[in-house]
Amino acid sequence: MVLVTSVRDYINRMLQDISGMKVLILDSETVSNVSIVYSQSELLQKEVFLVEMIDSISVSKESMSHLKAVYFIRPTSENIQKLRYQLANPRFGEYHLFFSNLLKDTQIHILADSDEQEVVQQVQEYYADFVAGDPYHFTLNMASNHLYMIPAVVDPAGLQRFSDRVVDGIAAVFLALKRRPVIRYQRTSDTAKRIAQESAKLMYQQESALFDFRRTESSPLLLVIDRRDDPVTPLLNQWTYQAMVHELIGLQDNKVDLKAIGSLPKDQQVEVVLSSEQDAFFKSNMYENFGDIGMNIKRMVDDFQQVAKSNQNIQTVEDMARFVDNYPEYKKMQGNVSKHVTLVTEMSKLVEARKLMMVSQTEQDLACNGGQGAAYEAVTDLLSNESVSDIDRLRLVMLYALRYEKENPVQLMQLFNKLASRSPKYKPGLVQFLLKQAGVEKRTGDLFGNRDLLNIARNMARGLKGVENVYTQHQPLLFQTMESITRGRLRDVDYPFVGDHYQQGRPQEVVIFMVGGTTYEESRSVALQNATNSGIRFILGGTAVLNSKRFLKDLEEAQRISRSGSHMV
């Protein structure tokens, strides 16, 4: 069962047993969980006529006792407090409480204490505590995503909250899948280790009865890894549809906010939905590269024109009847066509303005091919190019620094200086901070494929064969990791098990959780891997979905905090 359907099933089950008019009450996190998989019209079909946030529901005092309240919230203490006040002065006829994660007994007691009028009909735990954007990709949408880079001594409370939330999310995913996994983690990352251990404690000790599902022949695997093991992927420009939209415009819960671009005509919608569940065109093109999308959109526009033309010549009554019959379909098609055309037009404008073709070619070279001297030349050239934007300059230097960290330090220093002089907004030391966080000593995986002879040979073979598309030749490190798992070659030294629960045989389900966030390039990689039917199903999750902007922002934030932290110490 995939993630999207399981969240949908949870919501269906929540709503179908309660008859009559309902109001659905969500909190700031569950609103994303629900709205990414469920639509307003589907809610209306289930007789949910009002959707409110838990904050605004307590503001009004107007009684609506003809409605039944269905709460779907996270069991946080703030939510419990708000709910408590609500139960003391109920506005609705009945209360059905659904929590998206494990309730503590004390929380139940608090609620029961304040429910003097006995309005609560049921209290349930429905574990839909993650945002399932795609069938095999989920995120926890955490605001303070930078915390994973910060050592525990600097902000212990913050890190505790961070890892608690992550463990909750992971637990919910496995409860939704009805599985108890064996857990492995990346040895070099303290955060990953901590999260893996706390998850194991929850699943095998604290709530061991709850996680005791029917045994399958081979236990699923949970692998907790750190974003810093592959800092390259979030720094690259993307050329496949979904990843590109996120990189250039920004995708939040499958919504694109076009306001950020400006330059749009007034009457156009400022937000559009890009969901593989509802949009067949997007579903078949989300992993295609930019050139192919252009062609496919052209085809779609042609089809649409055909339909539009046939709708224009209405002569007989039958024509009219047919037109009215097809009108909703036609209107839907029109909306879809204009949505994709707008997106692609805007993106190609950006590509043109920021000279992304040129930039990206160098980026891909840095990430995939060797040759330090040539790379230095290319990066210097681009740094002095006027039309290259500041963020692209910074990314180029970062990629260069990650790749040639140990070679020719003089040239590296020269690049730093040049970057500082060309980009006035550049915060000094950010690249060095990145190297400190995710440099070669910190990394476990063979990011650039230059550590063992086999990988070097493979890279050379690929170089000789030539690549299909220069812009999409990069494969994320995750691809290698998945391959190792498929072949059963993931090394125990690098990715140790937690506790005494070892893998027996090959796992059939693998959840890879990336602390620090995933990218859509990796999500694509997972989807393509699953499409090959290798017998293993991968699910990818992360604390956030990154694009380069978000990754750099997190990096800056972490740098700021660790700097002030070191001053304090």
Next chain:
Amino acid sequence: MATRNRTTVYRKHRDACKSARAPLSLSASDSFGGPVIEMVSGSFTRSNHTSYAPLNSNDPGPSSSDAFTIGMPPAWVDDSEEITFNIQKVRDKMSELAKAHSKALMPTFGDNKGIQRVVEMLTHDITDLLRNSEKRLQKLSTRGPSEESNLRKNVQRSLATDLQNLSMDLRRKQSTYLKRLQQQKEGQDGVDLEFNLNGKMSRLDEDDELGGMGLDEHQTIKLKKGQHVSAEREREIQQVLGSVNDLAQIMKDLSALVIDQGTIVDRIDYNIQNVSTSVEEGYKQLQKAERTQREGAMVKCATILLILCLIMIVLLVLKNLLL
């Protein structure tokens, strides 16, 4: 898809709280539980929570609604219920209509006017019901950004979607019926009639040639009958067309209310944000209005003061002059 039901734990605790909260009033006013039982079970409750569950059967039970009386729903709920009822009725009639349609299209030797009348009546009823519901639906709409109006808007939308689907369905049925009716007309009557007419014409010519013996009595009757049948068919087609047009109108009205699926309007979070932004917007407008109003009052005060000042000065000057 694991779930965990915590209701029993919750209830247990709630009941425990309740008995702890009002042990005195309970034992004083308890009319049906005997004093002995009360004492026994009471001590039980305090000592051991888990054994409290059997006592529940004595209580009215927490699920009963008498603890919290359901308030009277607002008047518009009646409207919406009526529409729901109508929709149900339309659904029933639609299935009847489908049966009648297939019966009417069956080739019969005798006259199938009865069936056709039934079809007509059913179509008429359904269209009426739909129109009626649509009118009621319009009444549901309100203005203002309050929760209540939001709720009503959503009820309206959901009913509109149902109505639209129904009328689409009806339209589809009608048009297939119409098409088949026309086919039949062309297939049997059309050819027959034409043939007859042609035959007639040629006969007429023949007759003329033969010396104008006048029309054959029998053939005149046949011709008239043919004409009658075709007029009848024509009328039917006209009627069906009329109802199709009616429905198109209703569809148009409804489509303004129905949400397009897969668009941003169909997103739950977008709708919530929209409401909150419109509320904020309203609040801002209000503030602005208040400010302008206050300013208006201030300006008024100032002008009055100024005028008074002027009057006083004039008075003063006058007084000085007079003295």
